[in-house]
Amino acid sequence: MNLFYFAYNFLGTGLFLTLFPPFWFYSRVTGRYRESIHQRIGIYPDSLISKISGTPRIWIQAVSVGEINVALAIMESLAALMPDCALILSTTTEHGHAFAQRKIRQSRVRKNTTCVFAPVDFIASARKALSTLKPDILACLETEIWPNWLIEAHRMGIKTALINGRISVRSIKGYIKILPLMKETLKSVDAFSMIRASDAERIKRMGAPGNRIEVNGNAKYDLLLNQVDGTDREKMKRLYKLIDNQPVFMAGSIRGAEEKIIIDVYEKIVQSHPEVILMIAPRHVERSRRIEELVRERGFSYQFRTDLDKENHSRTASVIIIDTIGELQSTYSIASIVFCGGSLVPLGGQNILEAAVWGKPVFFGPSMEDFLDAKDLLDKTGGGIQVRDGRELAEKAVYFFDHPEEAEMIGRLAKKAVVLNQGSARKHAMVLQRLLT
Incomplete structure (x- = not known):
């Protein structure tokens, strides 16, 4: 195991064991986050899993409202290309989850799509989520580079991708500081579909294999004419x-x-x-x-x-x-x-x-x-x-x-x-x- 990946998981485990118990206790006492707390550690109810039907099964992770909109544009294209596909959209926040559910109900992929909460990037949570949801592809949007998700998915034989990928001038400075961890993570990604040539060049500097990178524009702007x-x-x-x-x-x-x-x-x-x-x-x-x-x-x-x-x-x-x-x-x-x-x-x-x-x-x-x-x-x-x-x-x-x-x-x-x-x-x-x- 790469030393930096080991250090990432060592620190992540410590943070998880420190922060999760009080968060769980708070949820039990107040009743808040009860729906999401189990999903955040990779445990999804059977009632949710049973809604996922179709093949192939494609899991897309989005965080912000903007990313959710982009995800839906790509998901509609996926459904047009593969009408029988099952789509899983994961979000991070309560607000994002509610927004995603509302947008899905209004979209053309409402019958194909299941909305879930994303697990934290703790190795046990990532493994549990991946083994439960069983995606054929795990696709992260824009700058969502999560080491455990991507490495564990690759280890389990799940195809991985970064789509609508974006690496800004400012963000690459941070990534370069953890370059060994990024190299270990990115070698587990099967495809990089970037927005601009400069994004492609930056992801390559971070360790992405050049033969897996292509430039395909920004899906965000596909939405504008419809609005x-x-x-x-x-x-x-x-x-x-x-x-x-x-x-x-x-x-x-x-x-x-x-x-x-x-x-x-x-x-x-x-x-x-x-x-x-x-x-x-x-x-x-x-x-x-x-x-x-x-x-x-x-x-x-x-x-x-x-x-x-x-x-x-x-x-x-x-x-x-x-x-x-x-x-x-x-x-x-x-x-x-x-x-x-x-x-x-x-x-x-x-x-x-x-x-x-x-x-x-x-x-x-x-x-x-x-x-x-x-x-x-x-x-x-x-x-x-x-x-x-x-x-x-x-x-x-x-x-x-x-x-x-x-x-x-x-x-x-x-x-x-x-x-x-x-x-x-x-x-x-x-x-x-x-x-x-």
Whole structure:
């Protein structure tokens, strides 16, 4: 056994024996987590196992809400390729499990799919889960590299894969620190279906065999076109009392110092275009009050998005602070131009294609490390505009408000970037299908 893998399991066993007993006691006393606690150590009830029918049996692990959506896109492609397959989707958190169950019920794979809680990466739990669920393939999404899962699955003759694989510039620094453990783990993976060529190169640096790696794009973006609904746009226009062709500057997922930068930019825009409305959505809703302070200091009229839900309240202000969760993508539909945050500060950017899919010209700053694949797609079509700082953002925003026909043209190129990327989910699914031949 590799020394680093032995150390990983030695420490993991110690943590498990220390933390699990009090967690189990807490669950027994409070009644919380009773459904999940046994599954987290690899024990699944017969009532759940009996629901898994069909062949081949493919287990996909997802953690975040975003990964669950990606998993479902790939699972739908798997069901199209192999209609009799049994799909197992595992999640880590209670919230993720509830979200996954809801999405499965609404999907085309609801009859094929069983949703379970993922076991912790403790060697005994991994062995128990794998021997109980008996998958033909274990597929981990994006950055879900769990040593015991993958090594034990390989030892048991189960095919393994990393699909929609992503290794960022930031994350590889951490992986390199545990390189011997990564090499031991990755040699147990049969296929690596990565998002970008740079992801493929990084996973190879971590020890993945080069002949098992391929590049197939980001399945996340396959979902976007399905989420574009013209009724959403009309609903938003009514909500915000917008007339046709009302110019709107939308700033989404704003973080930290960008709050002040966006207010500065808007101040410059309204000097030549006083009719422009600013809609600003912080990445974290609790920052809404800080944005309120900045807007009030400049003397702009403003309202919170939640104010518009109150009786006899309608939009009258020039600045709308979006203090809700889950409406950002729909709100992009009514923008004239969009700035996506986390990019003028060194935080890796946000998903710029969520705005591009609506046919909007998309601005972003120099920090796009976490969404380089999306940036590359917009760069290829010319649908994105990268700016160095707030000053350049203001200059280019004013230019596009001066020339709305050019903004519309850039927006069409932005949507083209999304359309051209369709099909990645099927490519990742085909990687799994080939493992069975």
